[in-house]
Amino acid sequence: MTMDTILPTELVEAARKVVEANLAAGRRVALAESCTGGLVAAALTEIPGSSEMFECGFVTYSNDAKLSMLRVSADVIETFGAVSVATAWSMAQGALEASGADIAVAITGVAGPGGGSEKKPVGTVVFARAERGADPGHVVADRKDFGDLGRGGVRLQAALCALELLLPPSDGDDAP
Numbered sequence: 542m543t544m545d546t547i548l549p550t551e552l553v554e555a556a557r558k559v560v561e562a563n564l565a566a567g568r569r570v571a572l573a574e575s576c577t578g579g580l581v582a583a584a585l586t587e588i589p590g591s592s593e594m595f596e597c598g599f600v601t602y603s604n605d606a607k608l609s610m611l612r613v614s615a616d617v618i619e620t621f622g623a624v625s626v627a628t629a630w631s632m633a634q635g636a637l638e639a640s641g642a643d644i645a646v647a648i649t650g651v652a653g654p655g656g657g658s659e660k661k662p663v664g665t666v667v668f669a670r671a672e673r674g675a676d677p678g679h680v681v682a683d684r685k686d687f688g689d690l691g692r693g694g695v696r697l698q699a700a701l702c703a704l705e706l707l708l709p710p711s712d713g714d715d716a717p
Contacts, residue, residue: 542626546587549697555704556584556591558672563594566709571642572598573611573632575623580700596642600606601632611635624649624661626682629669637671638700644672645705652695664688666699670706 546553564571572581582598585591598612604623607613613631621627628691632647657663669682687698 543584546555548584548587552580552584552697552700553587555701556581557588559707560585560588560591560594560642562708564590565683568643568709569641571636571640571645572703572706573636573645573647574598574600574703575602575607575675576646576652577648577700577703578602581646581648581703582694584700584704591654591696596640597634597636599632599639600699601646606634608630611639622661624651624665624667626667626669626680626684629667630680630682631673633669634677637673641646642673644670644707646670646703648699648703650695650699652692652699653689654692662686662689665693666695666702668699668706 574581579600580596585595587701601610604618608615608710611632612635613628616700617627629647629649633645636647638647643670647669648666650658650674651661651663652662664687667682685702687695690698
């Protein structure tokens, strides 16, 4: 940790790259966080100048918040669960639609120590990215199984992955 932050240095440095890259690309970003509880937004706002690229963040920890704030369909949550590609994708789309951002990333998962199941054990986290103007049929989402790293460990790894998804593609890259 640095002297002026309570966040891990690794997280702050990843956020710095995201802020600098999106400022250079002229992109504004939004977040829809569940299991990370605002950790990604906290990391971004730790960086001076982030206000020029960070539009907003939604911390939708409960299913009711996902439904009301991000307009995730109750059918999606009932059918696939809160920790699913379908829910993460809906969260990302909802954050994009509710903001003036160019890109939105969503994070939903099981940080532990409880709440896991056989199909979705502790450490299961799902991410999705939505971009304004992109084909809505092209779903950019991924499920990661971090294992039981402890609540803080799962949240940190999830935040780092979410930050990677916020990086603009490099020349020659399709997407991060």
